[in-house]
Amino acid sequence: MAAAMALVRGVRFGSYSIGRSRSLIFNSLQRRGIAACVDPSIGLTDEQKEFQKVAFDFAANEMAPHMAEWDQKEIFPVEAMRKAAQLGFGGIYVNPDVGGSGLSRLDTSIIFEALSTGCVSTTAYISIHNMCAWMIDTFGNNEQREKFCPDLCSMQKFASYCLTEPGSGSDAASLLTSAKLQGDHYILNGSKAFISGGGDTDVYVVMCRTGEKGPKGISCVVVEKGTAGLSFGKKEKKVGWNSQPTRAVIFEDCAVPVTNRLGAEGEGFSIAMKGLNGGRINIASCSLGAAHASVLLARDHMCVRKQFGETLSNSQFLQFKLAEMATKLVASRLLVRQAAVALQEGRPDAVSLCSMAKLFVTDECFAICNQALQIHGGYGYLKDYAVQQYVRDIRVHQILEGNDFFCLIHVSEMQWFSKLSWSSPALSPSSNTPDSIRQLIIETLRPEVSQKR
């Protein structure tokens, strides 16, 4: 019976070349008979469990068998992602009237967490694509929404989010890419760095400077591939996230119609930051999925590997280590889900919760995956075993969409502002806080700096 069941799934796989060790890993990812405590479906509604089930099934059947190949051959899996889009994963929190699925942030987090068990890198790209589709859906006018969103939701076209530049990462508001108004076009000049999907995607959501220095001078425009003056740098060679290409995006007198601008001039920074709030939850969710898969892989390895005459699962030290990993996984999951609910409800603490979630979860989940690799011993270091890919893929989650160090500043700023007044829009973190006030906050909250004064 078990053989027949393996065959039922086998019918869906297509061909995959496996050494015996790889099939062990694959089967253990398949085995969703999880210990009740780390079961990710606890506390979900029936509908959310259905979403999660589809995502897990898709991850196990369409992504996990190819995850290593996509990583080693640096393949951008367009077909697999389009299949995901057919299930509704192309615009999960985009409005249904333009082709999205209209789900909540919590539903989205659950879905990305499940998809991530199949391939972190691809899921992370899908989440970036979703973020861009949402930005156009939320801040675009009806013409823009109808022009771009349906194709993005079906993944007929792919999107990239262009904020970072060689000279401005955490200090995003100091970006230099300029957009000068000439008639009914903006002429863009400058370059963006580390753009996920850059060169292979079709729609670029670009933050550029239309006005004065600082966040208030930034606007958001949509640039389509093929526009004259748009070119790309070389494909970067990365430690992980290899199933999505990363390139510099270069603008040389690139003319973009004014009708492609999302929102008003000067709203670009706020749009970008609001996109990133959700983006942080998505990235944290991807880390959760990797950690979940790694915990299961570690547990299975411990049941199989024998040393000193018994399986590793008999070692109390390792049992405790696994218990710690499980505890941190569940704690992380709860924080991400809370942040998702807060963002969905528009609560005042939403932004800080998103930063806290990203900060805490990406760190903890990396530690969990790293520990899982350690438990595998020498085998963990081989590319035949999936755990090393999870480690490499989620390492970058601690860096992008809000570097951990920046998240700390973000959260500590929130603590300061909460003592004053949340309702004042001038104090809202996504508004143009003058650099001088920000500097004052940081110095007040970092004792070692104020001691020097």
Added chain:
Amino acid sequence: MSARVLVGVKRVIDYAVKIRVKPDRTGVVTDGVKHSMNPFCEIAVEEAVKLKEKKLVKEVVAVSCGPQQVQETIRTALAMGADRGIHVEVSGKDYETLGPLQVSKIFAALAKKEQADLIILGKQAIDDDCNQTGQMTAALLDWPQGTFASEVTLEADKLKVVREIDGGLETIKINLPAVVTADLRLNTPRYATLPNIMKAKKKKITNVKPADLGVDVSSRLEVLKVEKLKEAGRI
């Protein structure tokens, strides 16, 4: 075509779960264990939905027998494309002893009540491996049966069924109304899409009791003990 299809879906322990026998050896542990739709029932639902998409049948009704939890399984069928669901309420001791004979009586009664033209079931359930319900239902209704189907074609009011048998493939032509049981290679079940899962919430599930259908669910079988097989073949 005004045909109505009844599809049986059973809620079973997920195929990927490691089964454990209860300490008192009266059965297997089901509390807190992940359950899902029987894989052969998924194939049956897929086939029914495909027939509806080809406009050969008008309505697909998903049926499940059991306690409150089987509504999840019916919802999954609705998310795959079934139009409405029927939940036959059986719980407690009756559910533990529910077997193919009682289920086939329920299906026979429902087929008459709903005026179904076609019943599609999975060939067997992965928990009891009985492979009896389809055949018994056909017998009770005195309908033709196409079991172990790996291909089903509707031609006017006849059904051409290719069956997987020990000797190879057998093709038969049977009259409607009929019972078909789905084998592994009949189709590949679709993933439910997010929009369909949400639409499924609005689809109706009616509750029915076996007594309303005139069916007696008491069992003539008694399980004496359930034991784990000792590991075979280890040297």
